[in-house]
Amino acid sequence: MKDVVRLGSGSGFWGDAPDPAMELLDRGGLDYLCFDFLAELTMALLERQRRKDKTAGYVPDAVTMMIDMMALAKARGTRLISNGGGVNPRAAAERIAAAARARGLRGLRIAAVDGDNVVDRIDEFVGAGIRLTHLETGAEDFAHHRNAVVSASVYADCSGIIAALADGADIVITGRVSDSAPYVGAIMHEFGWRHDAAHADRIGAAITVGHVLECAAGASGGMSSRFADMPDMGRVGFPLAEFHRDGTAEITKLANTGGRVDAFTVKEHLLYEIADPASYIMPDGIADFTTLRLSESGPDRVRLSGMSGRPRPDTWKLLIGYDDGWIGEGMLFVPWPDALGRARKARETLLQRFERLGLVADEMQFDFIGIDMLHGPAAPAPQHEMNEVGLRVAVLTRSREQAEKVRRACANLWIMGPGGTSFGAPLKPRPVIAAWPTLVPRALIPQTVTMTEV
Numbered sequence: 001m002k003d004v005v006r007l008g009s010g011s012g013f014w015g016d017a018p019d020p021a022m023e024l025l026d027r028g029g030l031d032y033l034c035f036d037f038l039a040e041l042t043m044a045l046l047e048r049q050r051r052k053d054k055t056a057g058y059v060p061d062a063v064t065m066m067i068d069m070m071a072l073a074k075a076r077g078t079r080l081i082s083n084g085g086g087v088n089p090r091a092a093a094e095r096i097a098a099a100a101r102a103r104g105l106r107g108l109r110i111a112a113v114d115g116d117n118v119v120d121r122i123d124e125f126v127g128a129g130i131r132l133t134h135l136e137t138g139a140e141d142f143a144h145h146r147n148a149v150v151s152a153s154v155y156a157d158c159s160g161i162i163a164a165l166a167d168g169a170d171i172v173i174t175g176r177v178s179d180s181a182p183y184v185g186a187i188m189h190e191f192g193w194r195h196d197a198a199h200a201d202r203i204g205a206a207i208t209v210g211h212v213l214e215c216a217a218g219a220s221g222g223m224s225s226r227f228a229d230m231p232d233m234g235r236v237g238f239p240l241a242e243f244h245r246d247g248t249a250e251i252t253k254l255a256n257t258g259g260r261v262d263a264f265t266v267k268e269h270l271l272y273e274i275a276d277p278a279s280y281i282m283p284d285g286i287a288d289f290t291t292l293r294l295s296e297s298g299p300d301r302v303r304l305s306g307m308s309g310r311p312r313p314d315t316w317k318l319l320i321g322y323d324d325g326w327i328g329e330g331m332l333f334v335p336w337p338d339a340l341g342r343a344r345k346a347r348e349t350l351l352q353r354f355e356r357l358g359l360v361a362d363e364m365q366f367d368f369i370g371i372d373m374l375h376g377p378a379a380p381a382p383q384h385e386m387n388e389v390g391l392r393v394a395v396l397t398r399s400r401e402q403a404e405k406v407r408r409a410c411a412n413l414w415i416m417g418p419g420g421t422s423f424g425a426p427l428k429p430r431p432v433i434a435a436w437p438t439l440v441p442r443a444l445i446p447q448t449v450t451m452t453e454v
Helices: 019-027 042-052 060-076 089-102 122-127 142-148 159-166 181-191 197-213 263-270 339-356 400-416
Strands: 004-011 032-035 079-082 109-114 149-154 171-174 240-244 249-252 280-282 285-288 293-298 301-305 308-310 315-335 363-369 388-397 430-441 448-453
Touching: 004 019, 004 060, 004 079, 004 181, 004 197, 019 032, 019 060, 032 060, 032 181, 042 149, 042 315, 060 079, 060 089, 060 171, 079 181, 089 109, 089 171, 089 448, 109 159, 122 142, 142 149, 142 315, 142 430, 159 171, 159 181, 159 448, 171 181, 181 197, 197 240, 197 249, 197 263, 197 280, 197 285, 197 301, 197 308, 263 293, 263 301, 315 339, 315 400, 339 363, 339 388, 339 400, 388 400
Parallel strands: 004 032, 032 079, 079 171, 109 171
Antiparallel strands: 004 240, 109 448, 149 315, 240 249, 249 301, 280 285, 285 308, 293 301, 315 388, 315 430, 363 388
16 A cells, blocks of 8 residues: 555646646656646536537547557556546547557556536426525526526536546546546545545645646746746646655656746645635535645755645535627737827727617627736826737627627728728627536535446
8 A cells, every 4th residue: 555646737727738748647657647627617618519419528638638648657557537528528438448449458447437517407406495596696596597508517526536446447537526636536545535524634635735736837837926937838847746645745846847846836826716725615625725834845846744624515516607698809909100099099989880880788898908908997007109009899799690790890990990900800709608606515416437448
């Protein structure tokens, strides 16, 4: 039985670079390589794909990476865990198995974990008296959006991952488990921990380390406020953790890779996407970041100790995606001289065109790129002549026809607008998916493991 588990971060989002993950797999001496591919509204996009094609609904990159890595992973003794199954983990597992057979690989066990996709259970929940209160606004009028629901996925814990690993899975592909669950599941399986009060601090430590690793290069120099000082970020090394049975860990990266792992980069990522640092609520437990201690134990090596937590909550987050109209969008760039003044005139012209076209808008947003696109009204006015200024407009409407008016008006400015202005291709209207975050009882979300052997 191991006293130390070595886990690598293989991906932080759908579209992340595969080469640092392959490098980790090749020379990292890993027990596990874990991948996070899912963002909040990714599930709605994948559910739409699944409705069009019952064999779709997973993240294509996730399956491609598993296929590219499975032979080397088997040779290195590294198990792969990914949440890239999206809303169709079984189809993803079947695709991986088919590729393994085609390549002549044998002895692989591929597990699909599902149960988190509850889009067909919404009426069941409402019938059981679950109020589905909006977590951020407190609104309880979900019934108003019921017929517009596109997706509904629960942030599940690592129970299914543990079961799959216990059954000998070499590759585990799940649906919408929490971002840290692949790491927590591997650690709990290796050490035989259970979701009980006796292991709450240890699981809190696993959640903390999973949080540090889950965004890949985010802990080795990416997104850092010191980004300008980070070396060779184009060859960045993804982080890995050496997690000890006693609940301590060391975060590091491979030698001769870009980026940096130090106390500051780890602290920065500990603070990423959290609310209360004393109560970081995950489906596997509640981590307390205020008790941990960090120390630099060597070059590109940070030790974490004193981590703690509380037992998992009785309710889990359910994110419902629903159709909420259409967006019409346009962008143009105005050159010197008086770039900002002429961009403001272009905005005035667009507003007049919208009026002439009878545009009916729920919301309208104008941004001057290079001026206030990120900081909005808090941005100070420029005190010098600008070389160029971009103008972006985005309009929320109730129909595609109304959104099409935005595209048409923006195209009108190709000649009606300021001289010297540059344009890209007109942006097509696209549907808007809104998010309704709520809670459901954990007891209502069983997970199922389907094993395929090659």
